[in-house]
Amino acid sequence: MNNNENEENVSNNISLNNPTIDQENSIEQENTSMESVLNIRISELEEQLIQYQDNIRDLKLRNQAEIENIRRRTEIDIEKSHKFALERFAIELLPVIDSLERALEVTNLETTNKENDLLKSMIQGVDLTLKALLDVMYKFGIKVIDKTNIPFDPSIHQAMSVVESDDIAPSHIITVMQKGYMLNGRLLRPAMVTVAKIK
Structure with a gap:
């Protein structure tokens, strides 16, 4: 074992x-x-x-x-x-331009008494001032809206009245009462216009 x-x-x-x-x-x-x-x-x-x-x-x-x-x-x-920095400044200048234009309308250089040389010089000065101001505005991209006999565009025009016209096509601008202005494609103020009525 x-x-x-x-x-x-x-x-x-x-x-x-x-x-x-x-x-x-x-x-x-x-x-x-x-x-x-x-x-x-x-x-x-x-x-x-x-x-x-x-x-x-x-x-x-x-x-x-x-x-x-x-x-x-x-x-x-x-x-x-940069484009629109001038917008507020330009809007403030528009009444100045309007005043200069009205002054020229009232004292039309051609209808002024030729003997009044002082008044004639003042009117020429206002005219030159307006042209210089508009030239500066154009340089900075401000455009005037003042054409007549073009179609009414509510984006740039403000219709103040509508009248019948034989010379102007319906819905076209007959007269511009107050010019409008644009800054680089942006509306500063619409043009106040009279529009031809559809007959």
């Missing part, structure tokens, strides 16, 4: 010191399972990294686009402020 016991002990020792095939398979499966879990986790992390990189790229592009939009808006605002 001693021999049998010895063999059993040896057999048990061998089995303890050397894992069996089942144990090896179990360890391999655990390693494979662990490797699989790690690979899945690595894949998930790589996908998250790609998403974060895409998000960062997207944010960067959006920020660049927003900066470009702000730059464009600022340029447009600056351009508008």
Whole structure:
């Protein structure tokens, strides 16, 4: 029996010191399972990294686009402020121009007594002053709205009266009572006009 016991002990020792095939398979499966879990986790992390990189790229592009939009808006605002900085000043000058024009209408140079040189000189001075003022206004982009026999345009004309006319087509300007003005395409004051009536 001693021999049998010895063999059993040896057999048990061998089995303890050397894992069996089942144990090896179990360890391999655990390693494979662990490797699989790690690979899945690595894949998930790589996908998250790609998403974060895409998000960062997207944010960067959006920020660049927003900066470009702000730059464009600022340029447009600056351009508008340059164009229309004179608007209030020009509007304040319009009554001065109107007064000079009325003075010339009342004292028409051709109907003035030729003997009154002082009055003639004053009228010429008013005329030259008006021309100089209008020249300066033209240089800064101010245009006069004073044409007759053109279609009535409510965006630049204000109809003060409507009359029948044989000479002017219906809905066309017969006379301009007060000139209108535009600054770089923006209306400062509409022209006050008489419009031909539709018969």
